[in-house]
Amino acid sequence: xxxxxxxxxxxxxxxxxxxxxxxxxxxxxxxVVLHVMAQDHFDAVRKRTTEDRTKLATGDAGLPFIQxxxxxxxxxxxxxxxxxxAASVAADVVEGAIEHARNVETVGRVGDxxxxxxxxxxxxxxxYVVVGGRKRSPAGKALFGSTTxxxxxxxxxxxxxxMHDR
Numbered sequence: 420x421x422x423x424x425x426x427x428x429x430x431x432x433x434x435x436x437x438x439x440x441x442x443x444x445x446x447x448x449x450x451v452v453l454h455v456m457a458q459d460h461f462d463a464v465r466k467r468t469t470e471d472r473t474k475l476a477t478g479d480a481g482l483p484f485i486q487x488x489x490x491x492x493x494x495x496x497x498x499x500x501x502x503x504x505a506a507s508v509a510a511d512v513v514e515g516a517i518e519h520a521r522n523v524e525t526v527g528r529v530g531d532x533x534x535x536x537x538x539x540x541x542x543x544x545x546x547y548v549v550v551g552g553r554k555r556s557p558a559g560k561a562l563f564g565s566t567t568x569x570x571x572x573x574x575x576x577x578x579x580x581x582m583h584d585r
Contacts, residue, residue, distance in 0.1 A: 423545040436516035454509040533569040
């Protein structure tokens with residue numbers, strides 16, 4: 420089995436990884452740290468990369484080309500690169516949260532965050548899903564929704580929520 424810690428790459432993700440690591444150690448499970456790049460973010464980066472490449476090709480390179488992912492500067496930005504970038508975010512969070520990480524895997528995915536977290540939990544047969552949550556007023560919750568709330572309502576296994584103020 421595994422413990423799945425879903426991180427957003429923010430500073431508060433460290434506590435999610437720490438709690439996930441503690442659970443994994445207690446149960447002798449692997450800790451899987453997942454970062455999901457939202458589909459709209461992937462689409463925006465891909466569009467910008469394409470536009471920048473077009474400017475270079477037409478000689479209108481007022482802005483320097485920004486290379487995303489592992490491809491060359493003429494490749495564009497593709498799904499496999501986005502998955503690698505998302506996994507890199509997860510790895511950065513692990514590095515900042517726990518000193519000697521044993522039995523830790525980092526994973527990146529692209530898509531709807533809630534769907535991807537729940538799918539990864541099912542695929543890994545996760546014992547627990549650990550997510551971060553923000554303390555918000557009832558009106559804030561109603562107006563803005565919450566990925567954490569969606570995971571809580573959708574997951575078919577226990578979800579541990581690590582609350583923080585921001």
